Amino acid sequence: MDLEAVRTFVAVVEAGQFQKAAIDLSVTQQAVSKRIATLERDLCVRLFTRTQRGAELTIDGQAFLPRARELLRVAERALASVHPGSRPLRVDVLNSRGAASGLMRGFHRAHPEIDLDVVMLFEIETAVTAIRSGAIDASFRAVAAPGRPLPEDIESVRVLDEPLQLLTGPAHALAGARSVTVAQLAGHRIWMPGIVPGTEWAAYYDDLVAEFGLTIEATGPNFGSDALLDTIADTPTLATFMGEHTRLIWPAGHGLRRIPVTDPMPVYPHSLLWHRDNPHPALATLRAHLAATVAGHDAAGSWTPDWAAPH
Amino acid sequence: MDLEAVRTFVAVVEAGQFQKAAIDLSVTQQAVSKRIATLERDLCVRLFTRTQRGAELTIDGQAFLPRARELLRVAERALASVHPGSRPLRVDVLNSRGAASGLMRGFHRAHPEIDLDVVMLFEIETAVTAIRSGAIDASFRAVAAPGRPLPEDIESVRVLDEPLQLLTGPAHALAGARSVTVAQLAGHRIWMPGIVPGTEWAAYYDDLVAEFGLTIEATGPNFGSDALLDTIADTPTLATFMGEHTRLIWPAGHGLRRIPVTDPMPVYPHSLLWHRDNPHPALATLRAHLAATVAGHDAAGSWTPDWAAPH
DNA sequence: CTTAGTGAACAACGGATCGTTGTGAGGAGC
DNA sequence: GCTCCTCACAACGATCCGTTGTTCACTAAG
Structure with missing residues (x-):
């Protein structure tokens, strides 16, 4: 599980679609698609249901979301603990x-x-x-x-x-x-x-x-x-x-x-x-x-x- | 900051030296050395003082250690949240x-x-x-x-x-x-x-x-x-x-x-x-x-x- | 003083990964 | 039927990662 993938996951949730998330992260939509696919492969579950108007969370995705946010928060604090x-x-x-x-x-x-x-x-x-x-x-x-x-x-x-x-x-x-x-x-x-x-x-x-x-x-x-x-x-x-x-x-x-x-x-x-x-x-x-x-x-x-x- | 690097950091702390940690992780000592060096570069601090008998934590390393452990624990729970x-x-x-x-x-x-x-x-x-x-x-x-x-x-x-x-x-x-x-x-x-x-x-x-x-x-x-x-x-x-x-x-x-x-x-x-x-x-x-x-x-x-x- | 042993870092190489461009499939709205 | 929008797949180039081989620094023993 890659932190960058988790960050991408949260970005997609907040944007509601891959495309916008890609812009927010300054990468292409294809890169976001790949990261999410890799994360889904690592977790062995589908996180989004892809629709014509974007991406919606599955139940597994909903359960994973607060964990992902916590993970990023903890990573942030770990980083801060050594920053002058x-x-x-x-x-x-x-x-x-x-x-x-x-x-x-x-x-x-x-x-x-x-x-x-x-x-x-x-x-x-x-x-x-x-x-x-x-x-x-x-x-x-x-x-x-x-x-x-x-x-x-x-x-x-x-x-x-x-x-x-x-x-x-x-x-x-x-x-x-x-x-x-x-x-x-x-x-x-x-x-x-x-x-x-x-x-x-x-x-x-x-x-x-x-x-x-x-x-x-x-x-x-x-x-x-x-x-x-x-x-x-x-x-x-x-x-x-x-x-x-x-x-x-x-x-x-x-x-x-x-x-x-x-x-x-x-x-x-x-x-x-x-x-x-x-x-x-x-x-x-x-x-x-x-x-x-x-x-x-x-x-x-x-x-x-x-x-x-x-x- | 890479989760694998954080995992390596904790392994080195527990092993007390790079070599043993490398064996525990089933990689070479050089790989461990590189991962720690990358992590130290990312964090902009030195985590270990290298000695002749292994590696000891610096003060920054000591401060970072509980954060690293928490990070891995949270990642573990995030993984568990989607595992049947x-x-x-x-x-x-x-x-x-x-x-x-x-x-x-x-x-x-x-x-x-x-x-x-x-x-x-x-x-x-x-x-x-x-x-x-x-x-x-x-x-x-x-x-x-x-x-x-x-x-x-x-x-x-x-x-x-x-x-x-x-x-x-x-x-x-x-x-x-x-x-x-x-x-x-x-x-x-x-x-x-x-x-x-x-x-x-x-x-x-x-x-x-x-x-x-x-x-x-x-x-x-x-x-x-x-x-x-x-x-x-x-x-x-x-x-x-x-x-x-x-x-x-x-x-x-x-x-x-x-x-x-x-x-x-x-x-x-x-x-x-x-x-x-x-x-x-x-x-x-x-x-x-x-x-x-x-x-x-x-x-x-x-x-x-x-x-x-x-x- | 020399020599063997230990632990870590540096260099070079091969393979994997990542992000990019290009393209295609599948719907929704006009 | 057409366009617009979404996301997925394919191919390519750059980068990263881990390995092997080697060097450096220090310690302990002869």
């Missing part, structure tokens, strides 16, 4: 199931008319470069990792303090606890294979380890969230950290437990980063939406690294 | 703003997983032929016009009795009435240019005219609903009938009035028609949905033609 100028707002998130993703879903619900593209970069340097070049419009990050202050032309605002929770399998020693203190975690193995050295969230966990004497293992290949959950569920001695807003998808029966952590409650500081001079109109809308909907977290009793001082 | 076998449920309605259309919207809300195609045929004979041939799965009609009983292999069930309302402009003599009786309408001109002779709704209005001595004019070309509403709004001597559930879209300020008709209340009998042997699984779901959600109308005080005796 007034392309969709392009936002970078840490991963597709994290808190930032949830914030973007909320934004999309509040402003369904704004076209969005979500991408995932890994390092904050990459993100900053992309923001500077205009390749992306905004990024959710934990800003200002130690020794690496944000450049002057990049602005940021704290949008979410996300408490961490402990994730354990049903056989874990802490599985029955309603909440655990950081001190209680000192002897346990915490496994986070997804962590990428050099990123700002690696720095976050490094600080957490250093301050409270935890044992976090980032060893082993990262086979993705599913494999991690499988292992956690089956292993009584392993646990992992997970943001409170992280959306998990696991098979029923795993018996995984999410346990709040207290004394202090470790919170992950999400900020929105953007370029000072970015003119994208939807960027202002996003910032206004986040400012309006995201409630600040109570700083008392919670912990963040020094470099991410509470606002 | 397990194609979408195809239902015929009288017009896109009528009561049947509203019923189908309700069905879609209740069963969003069921793929639907809505078409519009004009004559009940066409609809019956289409139902018999399997070209459509069901049709909303007023069944059993006089002298034309339904064939034995077509089944039907009454699904909605829709009261008619009078639609007038602000200057019409009846514009201020909260309701009008059929007897009051006797002297007024009622204009229904959309009516098509030979259809079962033409028969309905013929009976209405004959029984109550009304004046219904079906003359003049039908320029569509918008033109009809414009004329009605501006003309103090013209009115028209409209189903209670018909969705009207008119510019603000027209001052159109919808006035219930009583003594008796003319109701239009909508039935669902389908073929006895149609095996489409969604057809049973539709029938069950309609049976469950559509409340019967009180027959007392209402009027339908003799040939559409109340259930």
Whole structure:
């Protein structure tokens, strides 16, 4: 099925006859006839009944028409998604199931008319470069990792303090606890294979380890969230950290437990980063939406690294 | 932009390298390279960064990927919409703003997983032929016009009795009435240019005219609903009938009035028609949905033609 | 340092496709 | 019967597409 043929099909429907459609498309009537014939051959159905005064849709053609229009619309949007100028707002998130993703879903619900593209970069340097070049419009990050202050032309605002929770399998020693203190975690193995050295969230966990004497293992290949959950569920001695807003998808029966952590409650500081001079109109809308909907977290009793001082 | 190129793009993303994608697609690596190069030229952006171990998505590529996948999904569904076998449920309605259309919207809300195609045929004979041939799965009609009983292999069930309302402009003599009786309408001109002779709704209005001595004019070309509403709004001597559930879209300020008709209340009998042997699984779901959600109308005080005796 | 292996791009060739011109069939209106 | 209008079929030329053959860049092993 060729998009050009689909476009021709819609043109014939709108013109009512092959001849006019040919003029609209700046080709000959014979070319239109051929394209429609090819499309009909590809679909194995007759789309028009040819009459003396033009072409009328068959029932199959009527059923196909809205699909064809949708196809062209989607193709149009796909094209727009990579075109500079007034392309969709392009936002970078840490991963597709994290808190930032949830914030973007909320934004999309509040402003369904704004076209969005979500991408995932890994390092904050990459993100900053992309923001500077205009390749992306905004990024959710934990800003200002130690020794690496944000450049002057990049602005940021704290949008979410996300408490961490402990994730354990049903056989874990802490599985029955309603909440655990950081001190209680000192002897346990915490496994986070997804962590990428050099990123700002690696720095976050490094600080957490250093301050409270935890044992976090980032060893082993990262086979993705599913494999991690499988292992956690089956292993009584392993646990992992997970943001409170992280959306998990696991098979029923795993018996995984999410346990709040207290004394202090470790919170992950999400900020929105953007370029000072970015003119994208939807960027202002996003910032206004986040400012309006995201409630600040109570700083008392919670912990963040020094470099991410509470606002 | 070529669909085959988009398919190749997704294949490369999934394979991680051109070579593997080429094997998956049963073409040579050079062909894949060319297709991607052509796509990148069409889009004016680089989609992959070529490395020694394959190809990685650029930011533009990441943004384009979900659009590409959607495009292929929509193309798949467009193809399925004309393929016999397990194609979408195809239902015929009288017009896109009528009561049947509203019923189908309700069905879609209740069963969003069921793929639907809505078409519009004009004559009940066409609809019956289409139902018999399997070209459509069901049709909303007023069944059993006089002298034309339904064939034995077509089944039907009454699904909605829709009261008619009078639609007038602000200057019409009846514009201020909260309701009008059929007897009051006797002297007024009622204009229904959309009516098509030979259809079962033409028969309905013929009976209405004959029984109550009304004046219904079906003359003049039908320029569509918008033109009809414009004329009605501006003309103090013209009115028209409209189903209670018909969705009207008119510019603000027209001052159109919808006035219930009583003594008796003319109701239009909508039935669902389908073929006895149609095996489409969604057809049973539709029938069950309609049976469950559509409340019967009180027959007392209402009027339908003799040939559409109340259930 | 050399050599084998891997992954992608460039060049050239043969076949298929696409759009064009030219022509014919089939009705509707005068 | 004539013209006008519609669309379909045939033949030809240009373009596009995929293939084979080859080169380039880089990595890993000896």
